[in-house]
Amino acid sequence: MYPLAEWIAENWWMLLHHIRPTATETRYWTWRNVRTYQWLGEHNFRAAGDGMAWPDLTLVADGALAHMIWSADTSYMRRPIRFASDGAAFARMEEVTEGLASIVDRVLVRLSEQGIAKSGLADEWDAIAGAGTEEQEFCITAAKLGLDPYSVSDELVSDICDAASSLPDYLLSDFFDSADSAALPDAVLWTRRAVASSERASSRTTESLTGLYSAVDVHWRDKRGLSGRESIDRPWLWGYEMARQVRNELAIDSRAVFDPSPWVGQAEINTPSKGIQGVAAVNDDRCGLVLGLLHPGTSANRFGQARALGRVLARPQQKQFILSLARGQDERVARAFAAELLAPADGIREYLGAIGKSDDTAIEAVARRYRVSPLLVRHQYDNQIAKPADRFWM
DSSP, X not given: OHHHHHHHHHTHHHHHHOOGGGGSOXXXXXXXXXXXXXXXXXXXXXXXXXXXXXXXXXXXXXXTEEEEEEEOOOSOOSSSOOOOOOEEEEEEHHHHHHHHHHHHHHHHHHHHHTTOOOOHHHHHHHHHHTOOHHHHHHHHHHHHTTXXXXXXXXXXXXXXXXXXXXXXXXXXHHHHHHSOGGGHHHHHHHHHHHHHHHHHHHTTOSSOSHHHHHHSOTTHHHHTTOSSHHHHHOXXXXXXXXXXXXXXHTTOXXXXXXXXXXXXXXXXXXXOOTTOOEEEEEXXXXXXXXXXXXXXXXXXXXXXXXXXXXXXXXXXXXXXXXXXXXXXXXXXXXXXXXXXXXXXHHHHHHHHHHXXXXXXXXXXXXXXXXXXXXXXHHHHIIIIISSXXXXXXX
């Protein structure tokens, strides 16, 4: 177990706080893709190496959750053990953290019992355990950027510290989950400009958020018995429910097109965003948005507006938001909200029932009805119609 324990310790901060891989479809989370997605070296157990038969198991932090995908060894390999199953699971991050730490602790205990008090593993683990508050904060931030916190150049350390002091605390987590680590000063500058532009764009809206705030029942989780573990494990259910409440409040039928533009004004910044997908701001109960992609297209703009609206309604006390590429808990809520707001599952079910099939041609026809991408309709179908909504893959 020593190689696995050593791999856990070496990648401790990445395993706990590197959320960026959630932006990659899980079908690519397999060891055979390690050359394309080098982050698999910090997240897939097979990277522990040393000739041992480790499973093709990828573990990625997902906010309060850990997302795990494991894959079968489909081809014959010259090894005595071959893993035979595929699977996926979510688990609470705190439980996963305890489990990973227990592997390291037990290996160190066995080493001590064998009279081996000093080792590279022991030194690494002592450094992690002895990290002070500021060092921990830096290690977490570096991991969010996809960097080994113990191998960061002095120049990049300075850029990270400058970025942390240049933006409000409530934007920092999403910023470091998204920004290009090689262009942090430019990403900060773009974000600050986008905040100002989105605040100005909010004045262009025709509708106030006041009615939507009151429509969203903040006690829904408690009423549905989701205030405990399920509330954390399935945040997308809250996004779906918020969207239904908004449509009900506005008396918009599930088959009707929803236009978010009256509630979300939009502006553009004609410079690269350096990894930031978008910035939303609320001013006088009106929302403005700047997307990081220049002219991404009508359906992408509408999804961005709906997604921003989801972030705003889920956290009414917060007035500025960064739309992150990573799928943290807030983003999963917002993406589920946007999907259900723009293309409700009930409406999709009715349309597909009338068409009589659910192949790609039918999905594309429904997407044209709702003025969204076929991919969004396909996700809605897969997550809410074809099987129980116990996972959200968008």
